[in-house]
Amino acid sequence: MKRTLSDVDLAERHRQRARAKGPAAPPRSVRASCHVTWTTIAGLPVATVSPKTTKTATAPFIYLHGGGYTSPIIAHHWRLIAALANENSWTVIVPLYGLAPDSDVTDALTRLTALHQTVVQDAQGAPALGGDSAGGGLALALALSLRDRGLTGPRHLVLFAPWLDITLDNPAIPAIERFDPTLSRPGLRHGGLLWANGRDPKDPAVSPLYADPANLCPTTMVVGTHDILLPDCRAFATKARAKGVDVELYEFPQAFHVFIAGTVLPESRVARRLVTRRIPGRG
Structure with a gap:
């Protein structure tokens, strides 16, 4: 993947192949442990994933998958979603938001705002909200947009290696890029x-690192130190703490991008336990 992302033409070909293949269905292992049902909300296909072993689930968790805003959900996303559902007795709501270039951030925020408010109404309370990589960046952008519009926001943000600045201009990134086995800047940009x-790349809707984080809900971030997104995660955590936001940033030495999606890895299990401890009312 790193070679693909190191060249714009290769990245574009990969995008086209991934889009032609389409979103992965929940693997058999996920369907063995979880109920998976589908509906449509705000024009988006939405999966609801809930553990089979628990009759009473806690307040829902909306999960936005990664993929650089251009690639659909993959099997590793589903396995992580199932692990989070089973370990926390969560009902995880998974919208398959539109991807670039057929869709864009404006369309996504409009539809996801409507979805979030539907979940709030149905659950009679605020859900947790999270995602990985691009999905983590989008989750943060959505939370900030809800705050700015005076709407009910999430009760907690869970961000796994979130992509917080699409410019990737942080001067600390090149030193990490040599060790990152997965990501490279040209294809991501x-x-x-x-x-x-057409939006300014530093518009908070696409690069929430540049937003004012004041009055944001409690936030938990998990990232590896061999991930080029680490410097911006650190920058956001520092900025948010300065505004009084409850932010916990967990850094895992030498871990790769979204390592937590490798659900059988020891460090993934540790990271998931840390997330569980941070979120109240998890069941």
Whole structure:
């Protein structure tokens, strides 16, 4: 993947192949442990994933998958979602938001706002909200947009290696890029600009690192130190803490991008336990 992302043309070909293949269905292992049902909300296909072993689930958790804003959900996302559901007795709501270049951040925030408010109404309370990589960046952008509009926001944000600045201009990134086995800046920037669709790349909607984080809900972040997104995660945590936000940033030495999706890895299990401890009312 790193070689693909190191070249814009290769990244574009990968995007086209991934889109032609389409979103992965929940694997058999996920369907063995969880109920998976589908509906449509705000024009988006939405999966609801809940553990089979628990009759009473806690307040829902909305999960936005990664993929650089250009690639659909994959099997590893579903396995992580199932692990979070089973370990916390969560009902996880998984919208398959539109991808660039056919969709963009404006469309996504409009539809996800409607979905979030539907979940709030149905659950009679605020859900947790999270995601990985691009999905983590989008989750943060959504939370900030809900705050700015005076709407009910999430009760907690869970961000796994979130992509917080599509420019990837942080001067600390090049030193980490040598060790990152997965990510490279050229291909990521290409996807980010497609997602922005003409917006300033530093618009908080596409790069929430540049937003004012004041009055944001409690936030938990998990990232590896061999991940080029680490410097911006650190920058956001520092900025948010300065505004009084309850932020916990867990860094895992030498871990790769979204390592937590490797659900059988010891460090993934540790990270998930840390997330569980941070979120109240988990069941």
